[in-house]
Amino acid sequence: MTQSSDQVRMKMRAFIDENFLYLQPDLDLGDDGDLLALGVVDSLGFLELVEEVQSLFGVTVEDVEVTEENFGSIDAIVSFVQRKSSG
Numbered sequence: 001m002t003q004s005s006d007q008v009r010m011k012m013r014a015f016i017d018e019n020f021l022y023l024q025p026d027l028d029l030g031d032d033g034d035l036l037a038l039g040v041v042d043s044l045g046f047l048e049l050v051e052e053v054q055s056l057f058g059v060t061v062e063d064v065e066v067t068e069e070n071f072g073s074i075d076a077i078v079s080f081v082q083r084k085s086s087g
Helices: 005-019 043-057 074-086
Strands: none
Touching (some): 005 043, 005 074, 043 074
16 A cells, blocks of 8 residues: 555654654754754664665665665655655
8 A cells, every 4th residue: 555655754753753863852853854964863773764664665675775865864765665656
């Protein structure tokens, strides 16, 4: 089942809040915030995001797709999931 961009956004924000943002309670993360540059995730956290996207949304992420363009922000993740789900 394809999920709406709002559903994807809500689920990814909840995952990031629960798993990463507790370390930075004062950070106001926007959907376009750079997760790596802001220190929200490190390289291991980046891989956790990829695993969560695959698990939650049933998409397969190829190694070449593990990039900041696809996983660098909540907006990027939403766009990536929508592209993968529709194609």
